[in-house]
Amino acid sequence: MTGPTDNLRINGERLWDSLMEMAKVGPGIAGGNNRQTLTDSDREGRDLFKSWCEAAGMMLGVDKMGTMFATRPGTDPDALPVYVGSHLDTQPTGGKYDGVLGVLSGLEIIRSMNDLGIRTKHPIVVTNWTNEEGARFAPAMLASGVFAGAIPLEYAYDRKDPDGKSFGDELKRIGWLGDEEVGARKMHAYFEYHIEQGPILEAEAKQIGVVTHCQGLWWLEVTLTGREAHTGSTPMNLRVNAGLAMARILEMVQTVAMDSQPGAVGGVGQMFFTPNSRNVLPGKVVFSIDIRTPDLAKLNGMRARIEAEAAEIAEALGVGCAIEPVGHFDPVTFDPTLVERVRSAAERLGYSHMNIISGAGHDACWAAKVAPATMVMCPCVGGLSHNEAEEISPEWATAGADVLFHAVLETAEIAG
Ligand code: HGY
Numbered sequence: 001m002t003g004p005t006d007n008l009r010i011n012g013e014r015l016w017d018s019l020m021e022m023a024k025v026g027p028g029i030a031g032g033n034n035r036q037t038l039t040d041s042d043r044e045g046r047d048l049f050k051s052w053c054e055a056a057g058m059m060l061g062v063d064k065m066g067t068m069f070a071t072r073p074g075t076d077p078d079a080l081p082v083y084v085g086s087h088l089d090t091q092p093t094g095g096k097y098d099g100v101l102g103v104l105s106g107l108e109i110i111r112s113m114n115d116l117g118i119r120t121k122h123p124i125v126v127t128n129w130t131n132e133e134g135a136r137f138a139p140a141m142l143a144s145g146v147f148a149g150a151i152p153l154e155y156a157y158d159r160k161d162p163d164g165k166s167f168g169d170e171l172k173r174i175g176w177l178g179d180e181e182v183g184a185r186k187m188h189a190y191f192e193y194h195i196e197q198g199p200i201l202e203a204e205a206k207q208i209g210v211v212t213h214c215q216g217l218w219w220l221e222v223t224l225t226g227r228e229a230h231t232g233s234t235p236m237n238l239r240v241n242a243g244l245a246m247a248r249i250l251e252m253v254q255t256v257a258m259d260s261q262p263g264a265v266g267g268v269g270q271m272f273f274t275p276n277s278r279n280v281l282p283g284k285v286v287f288s289i290d291i292r293t294p295d296l297a298k299l300n301g302m303r304a305r306i307e308a309e310a311a312e313i314a315e316a317l318g319v320g321c322a323i324e325p326v327g328h329f330d331p332v333t334f335d336p337t338l339v340e341r342v343r344s345a346a347e348r349l350g351y352s353h354m355n356i357i358s359g360a361g362h363d364a365c366w367a368a369k370v371a372p373a374t375m376v377m378c379p380c381v382g383g384l385s386h387n388e389a390e391e392i393s394p395e396w397a398t399a400g401a402d403v404l405f406h407a408v409l410e411t412a413e414i415a416g
Pocket residue numbers: 132133134140141359360361362
């Protein structure tokens with residue numbers, strides 16, 4: 001099966017306009033977005049996306065995790081659909097393009113097919129996965145993880161945000177609890193277009209990332225138990241200092257990641273002190289360790305070393321230590337046939353390209369467990385993401401969406 005003719009392109013201006021329109025929903029404080037999952041602004045973004053899908057003639061289905069599936073019918077009702085997805089939820093200080101570019105490029109493909117009068121054998125389903133970020137409710141890629149059968153639905157519903165609100169209650173509250181069984185849908189193939197969120201494509205002056213793999217991940221939630229005491233009157237030798245234990249563990253995570261080079265990362269992004277008062281030694285410190293590498297043995301070795309050394313550090317200070325894995329997926333190899341379609345589309349369209357391993361996790365990582373899946377990437381300025389200053393160019397956005405368009409059409413099979 002060869003790809004479509006090389007004169008097929010999406011409407012880059014319309015895609016950019018839609019990105020800028022969606023960016024107005026749940027604005028941040030520095031030019032980006034704070035459209036966290038299951039908040040009122042997430043609901044507003046979902047409602048806007050739904051209106052656009054319906055205007056493009058698509059039918060919307062929603063599952064019991066709130067994931068949105070907008071379908072453009074194919075000519076063969078028995079043919080499994082080609083899915084094109086990503087996420088509309090953002091980090092609290094997120095950018096305008098992380099996730100959103102993939103969802104709205106899927107919509108742009110449909111809009112372009114409508115303009116060009118293209119029909120395909122397989123239906124095409126544009127997907128907005130709930131809670132890809134995992135910022136409010138851990139873990140990341142929660143809805144796609146339930147869809148792939150890796151995470152139980154009840155576990156997902158019980159996940160709590162820092163204010164103690166549950167995922168299930170918040171999904172109901174915003175009115176996006178759907179009726180479809182999660183994972184009942186079967187996919188012919190899955191594509192996800194995403195900004196790189198790293199510096200490689202820009203540094204190498206490549207327009208397209210042909211994503212062959214994605215690194216694996218562990219999220220380890222550490223709870224340290226000290227003794228609340230006065231920071232002024234408690235002698236140093238009488239302290240049970242959970243804060244000090246946390247600092248030493250943080251330093252150790254950095255050492256483990258550096259010892260695991262090349263191709264490994266480790267760090268901490270979230271931490272809570274209780275009672276979090278300036279002149280009280282913390283009775284409890286809870287923080288989340290994030291480690292990642294494309295190498296499975298190295299990933300599990302890093303986890304084992306961190307758990308062992310954290311226990312030693314805590315014990316030496318008389319601090320209690322409990323570690324709970326709250327997020328995980330093994331390194332992912334994307335489908336070689338689909339990867340080749342992305343590469344040949346970039347060549348046909350005259351876009352520079354290179355193979356790349358995704359540093360960030362994506363819903364495609366779970367989709368790859370249940371269907372042939374792959375990704376397309378575009379550069380981002382300075383490799384910056386999960387920062388309100390996240391930026392891409394309209395040209396970069398358009399090039400990746402063109403490649404996505406061709407790879408999806410080749411897979412969905414143009415029916416004339
Ligand atoms: O954590 C991740 O890699 C993704 O941005 N949620």
